[in-house]
Amino acid sequence: MGFFIGCDLGGTNLRAGLVDSDTGEVAYQVSVPTLAREGHTLVMQRMVALFRQVIAESGIEAAQVGGIGIGVPGVLDVEQGLTLFLPNLPGTWRNVALRDTISRALNLPVSLLNDARSITFGEWKFGAGKGAATMACLTLGTGVGGGLVINNQLHLERGGTAAELGHQSIDFNGPRCGCGARGCLEAYASAPALTALGVKAVIQGLTTRIGAMVDYDLNKITPKVISQAAHEGDEIAMEIFNEVGFAIGVAVSNILVTVGPSKVVLAGGMAKAGDLLLEPVRKTVKERVSVTKIEGVEIVQAALGNNAGVIGVAMWTCEHAG
Amino acid sequence: MGFFIGCDLGGTNLRAGLVDSDTGEVAYQVSVPTLAREGHTLVMQRMVALFRQVIAESGIEAAQVGGIGIGVPGVLDVEQGLTLFLPNLPGTWRNVALRDTISRALNLPVSLLNDARSITFGEWKFGAGKGAATMACLTLGTGVGGGLVINNQLHLERGGTAAELGHQSIDFNGPRCGCGARGCLEAYASAPALTALGVKAVIQGLTTRIGAMVDYDLNKITPKVISQAAHEGDEIAMEIFNEVGFAIGVAVSNILVTVGPSKVVLAGGMAKAGDLLLEPVRKTVKERVSVTKIEGVEIVQAALGNNAGVIGVAMWTCEHAG
Numbered sequence: 001m002g003f004f005i006g007c008d009l010g011g012t013n014l015r016a017g018l019v020d021s022d023t024g025e026v027a028y029q030v031s032v033p034t035l036a037r038e039g040h041t042l043v044m045q046r047m048v049a050l051f052r053q054v055i056a057e058s059g060i061e062a063a064q065v066g067g068i069g070i071g072v073p074g075v076l077d078v079e080q081g082l083t084l085f086l087p088n089l090p091g092t093w094r095n096v097a098l099r100d101t102i103s104r105a106l107n108l109p110v111s112l113l114n115d116a117r118s119i120t121f122g123e124w125k126f127g128a129g130k131g132a133a134t135m136a137c138l139t140l141g142t143g144v145g146g147g148l149v150i151n152n153q154l155h156l157e158r159g160g161t162a163a164e165l166g167h168q169s170i171d172f173n174g175p176r177c178g179c180g181a182r183g184c185l186e187a188y189a190s191a192p193a194l195t196a197l198g199v200k201a202v203i204q205g206l207t208t209r210i211g212a213m214v215d216y217d218l219n220k221i222t223p224k225v226i227s228q229a230a231h232e233g234d235e236i237a238m239e240i241f242n243e244v245g246f247a248i249g250v251a252v253s254n255i256l257v258t259v260g261p262s263k264v265v266l267a268g269g270m271a272k273a274g275d276l277l278l279e280p281v282r283k284t285v286k287e288r289v290s291v292t293k294i295e296g297v298e299i300v301q302a303a304l305g306n307n308a309g310v311i312g313v314a315m316w317t318c319e320h321a322g
Numbered sequence: 323m324g325f326f327i328g329c330d331l332g333g334t335n336l337r338a339g340l341v342d343s344d345t346g347e348v349a350y351q352v353s354v355p356t357l358a359r360e361g362h363t364l365v366m367q368r369m370v371a372l373f374r375q376v377i378a379e380s381g382i383e384a385a386q387v388g389g390i391g392i393g394v395p396g397v398l399d400v401e402q403g404l405t406l407f408l409p410n411l412p413g414t415w416r417n418v419a420l421r422d423t424i425s426r427a428l429n430l431p432v433s434l435l436n437d438a439r440s441i442t443f444g445e446w447k448f449g450a451g452k453g454a455a456t457m458a459c460l461t462l463g464t465g466v467g468g469g470l471v472i473n474n475q476l477h478l479e480r481g482g483t484a485a486e487l488g489h490q491s492i493d494f495n496g497p498r499c500g501c502g503a504r505g506c507l508e509a510y511a512s513a514p515a516l517t518a519l520g521v522k523a524v525i526q527g528l529t530t531r532i533g534a535m536v537d538y539d540l541n542k543i544t545p546k547v548i549s550q551a552a553h554e555g556d557e558i559a560m561e562i563f564n565e566v567g568f569a570i571g572v573a574v575s576n577i578l579v580t581v582g583p584s585k586v587v588l589a590g591g592m593a594k595a596g597d598l599l600l601e602p603v604r605k606t607v608k609e610r611v612s613v614t615k616i617e618g619v620e621i622v623q624a625a626l627g628n629n630a631g632v633i634g635v636a637m638w639t640c641e642h643a644g
Binding site: 075077134146148150151153155157158159161162163164165167169170171172173174179180181182183246247250253254255256257258259260261262287288289290291292293294297 | 473582
């Protein structure tokens with residue numbers, strides 16, 4: 001099938017990889033700063049240059065590149081190829097014809113996908129979701145994204161804006177979420193939410209090594225630091241992961257009783273905590289789900305790491321664009 | 323396509339209708355008491371007799387009847403044709419081979435569906451969900467059931483036990499639900515939950531006509547009484563519908579951001595309250611959903627009334643059995 005470029009348009013970095021569509025392997029990749037504050041026109045010019053560079057430097061003939069997929073952090077209209085609202089990128093991205101602009105510049109088919117849906121598709125094709133006709137994926141990072149594969153199809157209802165699993169409310173009176181609603185999973189299970197629990201524990205003076213690990217500089221507390229403390233046996237840090245894992249478990253329970261996937265994949269930086277996070281999720285699901293059969297349902301960590309999105313959106317383009 | 327029998331196995335009544343599969347119309351129907359306390363063997367014998375009676379009395383030739391569908395209130399394995407757990411029917415129904423028992427007795431193909439999924443399929447084929455490739459249905463009664471149609475297919479994951487939309491938790495610390503979890507929609511939006519709010523208002527001595535309407539006999543308070551009071555302008559009764567409608571609105575918001583249906587149908591006895599219930603649902607959805615596009619999404623009352631389940635499960639059999 002040849003090669004396809006997958007691009008991860010991030011708030012900090014613009015990353016492009018040339019993906020072998022037979023194996024899902026990234027043959028060559030380059031990353032440059034996004035510099036999103038310069039606005040969408042310059043970012044799109046930078047993307048075109050980056051894609052040309054990737055093709056030129058990869059040693060693969062341009063004619064073997066079949067198309068480009070771009071994973072975008074925000075709300076898109078995938079049918080029209082427009083960006084609608086990208087909360088983490090400065091400048092206005094409302095109704096920007098990203099797909100057609102890039103496609104015209106490089107004379108290649110281009111498709112857009114939300115970044116979490118890109119990761120979902122990558123994990124389904126070549127990662128932890130492989131083989132499941134119906135699967136769900138949560139991407140746990142600065143925000144909490146989501147994706148669904150239903151009956152072997154990536155679920156893209158409402159112009160690709162559905163499957164926002166991080167914005168289901170698990171407590172209608174809960175804390176305010178960035179989306180405006182209350183008690184969304186994202187308000188409990190994002191990296192900032194986890195970090196805030198660590199910060200709070202230190203400020204409260206609880207008996208935890210988290211403070212000493214960062215020389216009592218709150219700015220240095222990250223999910224990684226809390227995870228390290230927990231792995232070293234710090235009880236407060238373990239409680240923090242139990243609390244966040246419980247919230248994810250409630251949301252996963254909701255996904256199981258409604259959509260009924262046979263695999264649930266946790267992706268994103270926080271999922272690297274592994275069983276520390278997965279175990280309270282599994283425990284919560286076991287305690288709460290009785291109406292829907294959950295025997296054989298697997299709740300697992302993502303397998304493709306940081307490349308899932310690049311691989312996923314390249315494969316999506318391979319199968320659907322042009 | 324001929325005629326198919328649809329059966330509604332209820333806690334009180336066993337209802338069977340002969341459905342014209344071209345029009346979805348019920349040509350003839352009979353209802354008898356279920357007498358479930360006599361146990362599953364006698365109930366199944368009663369079903370066989372009822373189906374024979376329906377065919378005999380309908381005036382339609384037996385050869386024109388293509389199969390039988392049975393809508394069952396509880397947890398089934400639709401692939402194996404077994405009942406697993408029927409909370410509202412006395413006697414044990416664990417692993418009862420309902421499908422094959424009826425099929426052998428009448429020498430006709432038989433299929434089982436959960437009762438809420440039967441209503442969903444009926445409303446999708448011939449009712450308020452017609453034309454929507456992806457739709458969701460909530461059945462608001464003694465319990466809150468659910469069903470999903472996704473990409474023009476009734477969604478039957480996990481052996482038909484998924485799409486339990488009434489058992490998504492909208493408050494993980496909320497009131498205990500019959501399923502064992504906390505804060506399920508069913509704990510806020512079932513007929514008993516609504517009734518309890520009416521009872522409480524009367525006990526509290528709030529200024530409402532609900533009490534007088536039932537001669538201050540709490541046993542006589544029903545959703546219908548509260549609905550009537552609200553339609554007559556009783557403010558407490560209206561607040562009760564707003565409160566229940568808000569809870570349904572949170573759940574519908576969750577369904578919209580995850581599954582993304584273009585139609586959401588409210589069915590079951592409580593949905594007969596119409597806009598009294600629908601308006602607070604729509605208002606809540608507008609206030610809470612921003613990440614997923616909801617322009618054009620319709621939130622509507624069911625159209626087929628008490629026949630939806632009989633029609634739905636007959637049509638399901640028409641399209642899938644034999």
